[in-house]
Amino acid sequence: MSELRKISRREFMKRTGQAGGGLVFALSFASACQPEEQAVGPAAKASASVAPNVYVNMRNDGIVEIYCHRSEMGQGIRTSLPQVIADELEADWDKIKVIQAIGHEKYGDQNTDGSTSIRQHFDLLRNAGATARDMMIAAAASVWGVPAEECVAREHAVHHEASGQSAGFGDLVDTAIGMPQPEKADFKDRKDYRYIGKPMDTIDGMAFTTGGAMYGTDTVLPNMLYASIERCPAFGGKVVSFDDTAARAVAGVTDVIRMPDPTAPLVFNVLGGVAVLADNTWSAESGRKALQIEWDQGANAEHQSDTYKEALVASASAPGTTVLNRGDADIATDSEFEAVYYAPYLSQAPMEPPAATARVNEDGTCEVWACTQDPQTARDVVAGTLGLEKEQVTINVTLLGGGFGRKSKPDFIAEAAWLARETGRPVKVTWTREDDIRHGYLHSVSAQYFKAGMDADGKTASWLQRTSFPSIASTFAPGVTGPAGFELDLGLLDSPWHVPNMRIETCDAVAHARIGWLRSVCNVFHAFGACSFVDELAHVKGMDPKDHLLEIIGPARKIDPKDDGGEYTNYAQDLEKHPVDTGRLAAVAEKVAEMAGWGRELPEGRGLGIAVHRSFLSYTGAVAEVSVDENGKLVVHEMWTCIDAGTVVNPDRVVSQMEGAGIFGMSIALHGELTARNGAIVEGNFDAYPVVRMSEAPEAIHCHIMESDAPPGGVGEPGVPPVAPAIVNAYFAASGKRIRELPLRNAGLT
Amino acid sequence: MAIEFELNGETVSLEVDPAMPLLWAIRDIAGLTGTKYGCGKALCGSCVVHINGQPMRSCVTPAATAAGSVVTTIEGLSADGSHPVQVAWRELNVAQCGYCQSGQIMSAVALLERSPNPSDDEIDAAMSGNICRCGTYTRIRKAIHKVAEDQS
Ligand code: FES
Ligand code: FES
Secondary structure: OOOOEEEOHHHHHHHHOOOOOOOHHHHHHHHOOOHHHOOEOOOOOOOOEEEEEOOEEEEOOOOEEEEEOOOOOOOOHHHHHHHHHHHHHOOOHHHEEEEEOOOOHHHOOOOOOOOOOOOOOHHHHHHHHHHHHHHHHHHHHHHHOOOHHHEEEEOOEEEEOOOOEEEEHHHHHHHHOOOOOOOOOOOOOHHHOOOOOOOOOOOOHHHHHHOOOOEHHHOOOOOOEEEEEEOOOOOOOEEEEEEOHHHHOOOOEEEEEEOOOOOOOOOOOOOOOEEEEEOOHHHHHHHHHOOEEEEEOHHHOOOOHHHHHHHHHHHHOOOOEEEEEEOOOOOOOOEEEEEEEEEOEEOOOOOOOOEEEEEEOOOOOEEEEEOOOOHHHHHHHHHHHHOOOHHHEEEEEOEOOOOOOHHHOOHHHHHHHHHHHHHOOOEEEEOOHHHHHHOOOEEOOEEEEEEEEEOOOOOEEEEEEEEEOOOHHHHOOOOOOOOOHHHHHOOOOOOOOOOOEEEEEEEOOOOOOOEOOOOOOOHHHHHHHHHHHHHHHHHHHOOOHHHHHHHHHOOOOEEOHHHHOOOOOHHHOOOOOOOEEHHHHHHHHHHHHHHOOOOOOOOOOEEEEEEEEEEOOEEEEEEEEEEEOOOOOEEEEEEEEEEEOOOOOOHHHHHHHHHHHHHHHHHHHHOOOEOEEOOEEOOOOOOOOOOOOHHHOOOEEEEEEOOOOOOOOOOOOOOOOOHHHHHHHHHHHHHOOOOOEOOHHHHOOO | OEEEEEEOOEEEEEEOOOOOEHHHHHHHHOOOOOOOOOOOOOOOOOOEEEEOOEEEEHHHOEHHHHOOOEEEOHHHOOOOOOOHHHHHHHHOOOOOOOOOHHHHHHHHHHHHHHOOOOOHHHHHHHHOOOOOOOOOHHHHHHHHHHHHHHHO
């Protein structure tokens, strides 16, 4: 045995505050909690550098620092963002260093949400690389006294072919300092891409496999307190009184503090409750368990999932507000078919629960380390909570142990900041899994009604669709009574079906929980409803589901929902550049069916199901092969997926997102359900809120990426929506039974 | 009270309440943050460490249990990330967010030590206590098979 190290809490804290030496492990991690320094790349010694723009810093030792201004949560942006910049810059991959940017408006939009990192930033990132390249070329041209047009950048250097001169980027930095920053530069030709479109390895691979990756839960600051907060079971309730005698008696507990009461609309404000602070996580949690709190459960104390479900179904079954109208959906037809679909509340449940660490400095400024998807909003919220100017707040972005939408809401960061000021010490707030599942921003519960009319030759002549769900907008504004605004974009108004008479209506649903977004948001239930119903129609008509799907998608055409009165915003993108193209959707359907060997003989009790959907400007399809045994156990054997996301930067990360979406979608189909009882969420951990495990994972999840030079679409979210309906449709094919409510486990199938 | 054990090859003495879960003793007291919290109830496997070579969920293992034993965390698996399981994980780019992967790797190492060439069923049985919310399961299976192949 080697030398004995005595580690007490006090000693650990003392050592983490030192600059060097000491305890082997504590120090390396303490220093790594500065995410600006959570950099991947070669260590180097530069005496000077030049920044052609906010994303690139060229150092005179030849290292190129690339600032990743988007949050890494598993989608691989810390790899693909540098791929784009380095490609245009003509930088060598082994000479780049990736630095996680703080939250600051100088970077533009940092909200890592809506699958926007590549689709909305591709040209911006290319320009960042290309202008840096042009700056290096200008520096070389001035040194050599030759026209810049005669110089080219290649392999981390500038070359002048005519004179045979070359200079490495690092050697040009001193000259480039003070030179004008080019604002625009020409982009490379697609055929010359060096990194874009290539499956580059994950840049954080070493950190991920050695325990060195620093997440929001991992920050350690000198003199830090650990906080655990008990919040009101019912959403919006308040503390009436509490007794903290027993809590304070727990060893390690230093303080018990009542949080500010929640105020409506909640937005990203703290949820109230009582915080227990201690010198380690376990003492904080133990102290919290010893609290005696009397609650005023507030206005939502009667909220019950069972009665709410009835109300939603009733709402969707009656006329609502027309949001899209084409022809006359009430036209008389030969036959009619109708169905209602229901999907419950869900929790994002990222593997890492929300966690943030904050320190309020002597000058009143506040510094935060947090797993946030949206550091600029976090900055505004912390400033608002503490009454500071945003310039007085610094948000360092750690890695995110999954996000799925939860971590774009910085309420947990506001909690840490508020407690840091109250206690005068740095505070880390870590949500327990139960906190995460019970007190999050829930994915909406929904009911949808569909009615189709068929003409004499079996074609769908009319389509009526109603959707009812509590709106995300209710979290942000009072008086919201149903689906609103951008939610109608999410798989509703851009309905791709080739039906001459169509009406879409929204129906009221008053929120009784804090509603937020989850990976692909309303597309989850809209695709579940629409793709299930289309599959049902195939069986009503006696058609093969894939043939029917292609028939109802109809001829290749570009849809503009505005033509039918739909206020469609196309994920904030121009319809010219990113049309709703049914030809691309049909191509994905054909491809994914072909991959799965659609039409092949299957043993008794097995079936294939197909679904396709457009979301976040990308087209995705899924086919699932399922079987059901005599005990009702449903197995998803294999899954085939296809995505047309236009131009893709890192095909391996696209495939991994589709694999992940397959599992995420399976969890939604099979297991996911939160239940409200007396205003409180019943489920609390992975026992009552199961997610798919290894034993349930299909043998393989195949993914094909369509070749396309269209502008990039989203990748992180679009894989999810077709999965649940593909599984439900496959279950029908296998069993002849139609399930119209998620999750399938409620039908005794898992 | 001081609890003494060997942590990643080094003898440590942690002054903690013996009932404190080993997870928090390792993370908050010893300062090794590679071992993760995911559920605190033995449901997710994020916190798996090896105690005397056995994979254990440190969130439900009292620190006192570790007294006198050999504890290995992800940081102690190799000095430089060169354990074959770590290498295979990187070669197949298994990780998405990476948060669950310390636990996944520790469970996979224990499985491969017990069964150097596991079948899919064995993998499913040994790894089903480890949740990956990002859904990296199919790559984890492949990576485990790859280690088995490379070693044989
Ligand atoms: S944290 Fe220990 S099993 Fe989940
Ligand atoms: S990689 Fe994110 S939870 Fe497994």
